[in-house]
Amino acid sequence: MAKKIVHEAMAMPEQDPQERIYNFKEVPLGYTPEMAIGEASRCVQCKKPVCISGCPVGIDIPEFIKLTAEGKFIEAYYKVMEKNVLPSICGRVCPQEEQCQAPCIMGIKHEPIAIGRLERFVADYAREMDKMLIPERERRIAKKVAVVGSGPAGITVAGDLAQRGYNVTMFEALHMTGGVLGYGIPEFRLPKAILAKEVNVLTQLGVDVRTNYVIGITEMIDELRAEYDAVFVGTGAGLPYFMNIPGENLNGVYSANEFLTRANLMKSYLFPQVDTPIHVGKNVAVIGGGNTAMDSVRTAKRLGAEKAYLIYRRSEVEMPARNEEIHHAKQEGIIFRLLESPVEIKGDKDGWVREIELQKMQLGEPDASGRRRPVAIEGSEYSFPIDTVIMAVGQGPNPILLNTTPGLELNRRGFIRADPVTGATSKEGVFAGGDIVSGGATVILAMGNGRQAAGAIHEYLS
Amino acid sequence: MFPILSKKILGPNVKQFVLQASAIAGKRKPGQFVILRIDLNGERFPLTIADTDVGAGTITIIFQEVGKSTFQLGTLAEGDAILDVVGPLGKATEVENYGRVVCMGGGVGVAEIYPVALAMKQAGNEVISIIGARTHSLVILESHMKQASHKLYVTTDDGSYGFQGLVTGPLNDLIADVNKKVDRVFCIGPVPMMRAVANTTKTAGIPTIVSLNPIMVDGTGMCGACRVKVGGETKFACVDGPDFDAHLVDFDLLVQRQRMYHKQEKLSWEKWKGIHENRIS
Numbered sequence: 186m187a188k189k190i191v192h193e194a195m196a197m198p199e200q201d202p203q204e205r206i207y208n209f210k211e212v213p214l215g216y217t218p219e220m221a222i223g224e225a226s227r228c229v230q231c232k233k234p235v236c237i238s239g240c241p242v243g244i245d246i247p248e249f250i251k252l253t254a255e256g257k258f259i260e261a262y263y264k265v266m267e268k269n270v271l272p273s274i275c276g277r278v279c280p281q282e283e284q285c286q287a288p289c290i291m292g293i294k295h296e297p298i299a300i301g302r303l304e305r306f307v308a309d310y311a312r313e314m315d316k317m318l319i320p321e322r323e324r325r326i327a328k329k330v331a332v333v334g335s336g337p338a339g340i341t342v343a344g345d346l347a348q349r350g351y352n353v354t355m356f357e358a359l360h361m362t363g364g365v366l367g368y369g370i371p372e373f374r375l376p377k378a379i380l381a382k383e384v385n386v387l388t389q390l391g392v393d394v395r396t397n398y399v400i401g402i403t404e405m406i407d408e409l410r411a412e413y414d415a416v417f418v419g420t421g422a423g424l425p426y427f428m429n430i431p432g433e434n435l436n437g438v439y440s441a442n443e444f445l446t447r448a449n450l451m452k453s454y455l456f457p458q459v460d461t462p463i464h465v466g467k468n469v470a471v472i473g474g475g476n477t478a479m480d481s482v483r484t485a486k487r488l489g490a491e492k493a494y495l496i497y498r499r500s501e502v503e504m505p506a507r508n509e510e511i512h513h514a515k516q517e518g519i520i521f522r523l524l525e526s527p528v529e530i531k532g533d534k535d536g537w538v539r540e541i542e543l544q545k546m547q548l549g550e551p552d553a554s555g556r557r558r559p560v561a562i563e564g565s566e567y568s569f570p571i572d573t574v575i576m577a578v579g580q581g582p583n584p585i586l587l588n589t590t591p592g593l594e595l596n597r598r599g600f601i602r603a604d605p606v607t608g609a610t611s612k613e614g615v616f617a618g619g620d621i622v623s624g625g626a627t628v629i630l631a632m633g634n635g636r637q638a639a640g641a642i643h644e645y646l647s
Numbered sequence: 648m649f650p651i652l653s654k655k656i657l658g659p660n661v662k663q664f665v666l667q668a669s670a671i672a673g674k675r676k677p678g679q680f681v682i683l684r685i686d687l688n689g690e691r692f693p694l695t696i697a698d699t700d701v702g703a704g705t706i707t708i709i710f711q712e713v714g715k716s717t718f719q720l721g722t723l724a725e726g727d728a729i730l731d732v733v734g735p736l737g738k739a740t741e742v743e744n745y746g747r748v749v750c751m752g753g754g755v756g757v758a759e760i761y762p763v764a765l766a767m768k769q770a771g772n773e774v775i776s777i778i779g780a781r782t783h784s785l786v787i788l789e790s791h792m793k794q795a796s797h798k799l800y801v802t803t804d805d806g807s808y809g810f811q812g813l814v815t816g817p818l819n820d821l822i823a824d825v826n827k828k829v830d831r832v833f834c835i836g837p838v839p840m841m842r843a844v845a846n847t848t849k850t851a852g853i854p855t856i857v858s859l860n861p862i863m864v865d866g867t868g869m870c871g872a873c874r875v876k877v878g879g880e881t882k883f884a885c886v887d888g889p890d891f892d893a894h895l896v897d898f899d900l901l902v903q904r905q906r907m908y909h910k911q912e913k914l915s916w917e918k919w920k921g922i923h924e925n926r927i928s
């Protein structure tokens with residue numbers, strides 16, 4: 186089938202960088218139906234669609250793209266929903282360049298099909314047309330399942346099991362559901378209204394959502410086990426790491442979790458209309474190179490930082506953040522200081538951050554992650570003035586639930602040890618998945634885990 | 648929503664609520680706290696659980712109005728409700744039979760030491776309590792503290808009631824009494840008081856526990872806002888504390904970090920006061 190090749194992917198309109206650094210509105214504005222059809226028509230409908238192998242949940246990508254090209258957007262959305270219940274979210278936040286779009290045939294010579302943008306489009310279209318898929322409950326099953334944590338892993342398990350007919354209760358420690366999607370990822374990347382609609386689907390499926398409820402504190406896993414037939418733990422990797430360098434407790438030094446929680450969950454960008462304050466000085470330094478660092482530095486810019494620096498100890502190719510975020514950050518005037526790492530934060534007599542001392546690095550041999558290891562260059566230290574420092578150097582497992590659950594085995598890194606396929610833990614009837622098992626990963630992997638665990642829980646209870 | 652079942656005014660700007668919160672009441676131990684958010688625009692802030700009634704499923708909070716959130720809380724009435732309450736957070740105070748213990752509370756810290764004193768008495772300790780306030784009208788929970796203790800000293804800075812002076816006065820007398828040993832001291836109050844008590848008992852070699860009150864957000868170990876330094880190590884007060892060994896606490900750092908948002912807090916309070924002046928009682 187001869188088809189004219191269009192080399193470049195359809196660009197998605199974006200808010201102008203000079204405007205968007207003064208607001209928290211979403212950056213990419215989404216495709217129009219014409220743009221979506223245009224982009225979908227680029228797909229050559231491979232006989233062996235390698236793109237599918239790049240998607241952790243195995244969406245039938247050519248099929249949903251074909252329906253999109255035909256203008257059958259709702260049908261395309263239903264096709265996606267067969268495998269991914271949060272398409273408007275994954276379309277926005279998946280690292281597509283490493284996943285579905287990486288193997289795409291078109292990418293060999295040209296630009297790969299913009300699968301994520303199309304996924305986002307069909308999901309947004311369905312939502313705006315009020316055609317969001319609320320699956321039917323298959324049949325009522327008189328069994329109860331408790332889901333701990335309301336991030337993507339928990340949402341997926343709760344949705345799947347409610348649909349299969351179980352009575353599901355989802356417990357969340359914070360006052361808002363969504364996990365990192367709610368407290369971490371900023372409004373300009375994932376509008377909270379979209380998240381709210383996705384969670385609303387759960388309520389419509391009959392899931393009982395209980396916020397302000399910390400398992401391991403308000404109720405223990407063993408108590409849940411007595412009341413529920415199975416328990417799923419999806420508590421994420423919510424323990425912020427610091428670097429253990431001098432000056433980290435100065436005023437003006439944040440963990441990325443705190444900074445983002447204040448900004449997103451507590452909406453402190455609206456202060457004093459809301460009560461939660463946040464401190465952003467003229468010069469802000471964010472340490473790290475992942476999505477968390479990128480979200481922090483772009484948030485700081487929007488909160489008024491004149492100079493917002495991203496300090497990363499390797500080079501740009503090793504950065505774990507999504508390409509799109511790196512690109513957007515650059516457009517917004519974020520200053521990248523690569524191959525540098527802080528050794529000390531210095532303060533004034535009142536305990537406020539004033540200066541950061543950095544050391545230059547060079548890349549050595551590859552380490553266990555396959556990325557070249559940064560090696561410090563002796564004597565290369567230098568300081569520059571800074572008023573706010575945000576540490577985005579990784580996250581560990583929150584100990585609250587782990588410490589209060591006897592018999593729950595952990596792995597060497599301190600995360601829950603769970604069967605990679607079923608999510609079964611060392612405790613009978615307790616399953617786990619998402620970041621609390623894998624360590625900080627991605628939304629779609631957490632959902633994929635959730636899917637598998639929901640299947641395993643169903644089997645366990647049948 | 649967490650309904651306010653009763654409201655009591657304990658003194659100038661000190662109020663007590665009994666809240667319906669049965670899941671929290673069932674689990675709570677002395678020394679633990681809740682984090683509240685009054686309404687959709689509210690901040691998350693911690694208050695100690697002063698008392699519980701497990702049968703009725705209620706918890707008691709006692710708070711001093713010091714800024715926007717606590718003043719706003721004070722304007723709520725019986726029948727109103729608080730949007731979010733989560734807990735019981737923090738490690739419980741280690742309750743044992745230590746022998747002879749001194750429980751000290753300053754200002755609204757009395758509300759926080761009361762459950763500790765009660766638990767110590769129930770565990771078989773001889774409980775001597777010392778509570779202090781600036782002036783007579785600010786002395787709260789005196790009868791409660793009397794019941795929870797074998798002996799109670801009250802001090803006021805201005806001498807308008809009880810002993811004139813600081814809480815360390817009676818403490819020094821107790822320590823000086825060679826016939827009776829003090830086995831442990833528990834102290835909750837403003838930082839200068841906790842620091843003074845820590846200095847006093849350090850010299851005397853008496854194990855002392857203080858409850859620290861840094862700024863908190865989530866209260867579950869997720870954000871690190873509540874960092875304190877104890878024995879040279881950084882700890883998260885919401886999960887590692889709030890109780891810590893008084894002799895190892897870096898009080899200077901605590902004071903420094905408590906001040907982090909003074910400018911914004913003032914702005915927030917003045918803006919609110921401008922609109923709600925008439926509702927403050």
Ligand SMILES: Cc1cc2nc3c(=O)[nH]c(=O)nc-3n(C[C@H](O)[C@H](O)[C@H](O)COP(=O)(O)OP(=O)(O)OC[C@H]3O[C@@H](n4cnc5c(N)ncnc54)[C@H](O)[C@@H]3O)c2cc1C
Nearest residue numbers: 334336337338358364365400420421476619620626627628
């Ligand atoms: C700032 C940031 C940006 C990111 N950007 C991206 C991105 O662009 N793309 C991408 O794919 N991934 C991204 N990630 C990673 C992704 O968000 C996570 O991998 C994913 O959210 C993990 O999902 P989860 O369900 O396992 O846990 P989480 O999303 O962490 O949710 C866990 C939930 O459990 C709750 N909880 C914890 N303990 C308890 C308890 N004891 N009782 C009750 N509730 C509890 C928590 O409050 C939380 O709400 C980002 C992460 C961060 C921090």
Ligand SMILES: Cc1cc2nc3c(=O)[nH]c(=O)nc-3n(C[C@H](O)[C@H](O)[C@H](O)COP(=O)(O)OP(=O)(O)OC[C@H]3O[C@@H](n4cnc5c(N)ncnc54)[C@H](O)[C@@H]3O)c2cc1C
Nearest residue numbers: 692693694695710711714715716717860861862863905912
């Ligand atoms: C574990 C713990 C238990 C506490 N128990 C009690 C109690 O039983 N009764 C009581 O009256 N007070 C208690 N507090 C203090 C109480 O949380 C603060 O007084 C309150 O948050 C002040 O808020 P505001 O808006 O009224 O005043 P603001 O003007 O905003 O703040 C006044 C001061 O309170 C502190 N503060 C402000 N925001 C927070 C916050 N989010 N978390 C912690 N401290 C903050 C700061 O040091 C600030 O300078 C406790 C604090 C902690 C950490």
Ligand code: SF4
Nearest residue numbers: 240275279284285301
């Ligand atoms: S879910 Fe993510 S990886 Fe899968 S097709 Fe969609 S964007 Fe690609």
Ligand code: SF4
Nearest residue numbers: 228229231236289290
């Ligand atoms: S590999 Fe690319 S071109 Fe081929 S079917 Fe998948 S998306 Fe279409």
Ligand code: FES
Nearest residue numbers: 866868870871885
């Ligand atoms: S308040 Fe967030 S970690 Fe303690």
